[in-house]
Amino acid sequence: MLKHLVFEGTHRVIVKGVALRFFLRADGVWAPATDTDFQRAYELALFDPDALRKDVLCPNARRVEHTTVEGWFWSNGCHSAGLCTFDDRSPEECVGMARIAGGAAP
Template sequence: MITHLIFEGTHRVVVRGVALRFFRWTDDAWAPVTDTEFQQAYEIALFDPQALAKDVLRPNARRVERATTEGWFWWDGGHSAGLCTFDDRSPAECAGMTLIMDEASP
């Protein structure tokens, strides 16, 4: 039997004993956001922002996604980025993600 879990409006979500925390890059710092804000920004980042401005859906070739045992990072190639941390970590506690985020920093 498959069980689907839906969480809405929460910054910290526990799934099968693992605490996930959601952050967005704003004003040169990571800020906590809800899971729904995180997902909405991620879905927008899938599409080319210049094409979207012209009401055209085109994949975003500049988008970057990386994952480690500490978290999952995405960047739209421009000004929007998100970080989902695992095991209740803050962004500062994700040392393994530092190189990835520095290489693709917004």
């Protein structure tokens, strides 16, 4: 039987023994975020930020996602980015992600 788990308002959650931590990039620094804030920012990144400012929903062609053994990174290709780290890592411990977050190709 499939059991759905919902975590609300938590920066660190344990899923099947793996600690996940959520961060959003603000002013050039990774800051802890709740899972719900992280999800909301990710969902907004799915849409073109310029079009959203005009209340128009269009897919975001600049959006980027990348996963490594350290975590999962996404960016709206403009000013918004998020990082979900695996195994209780901090963003600084995700060396493989640093290259991606800095704009380098995977």
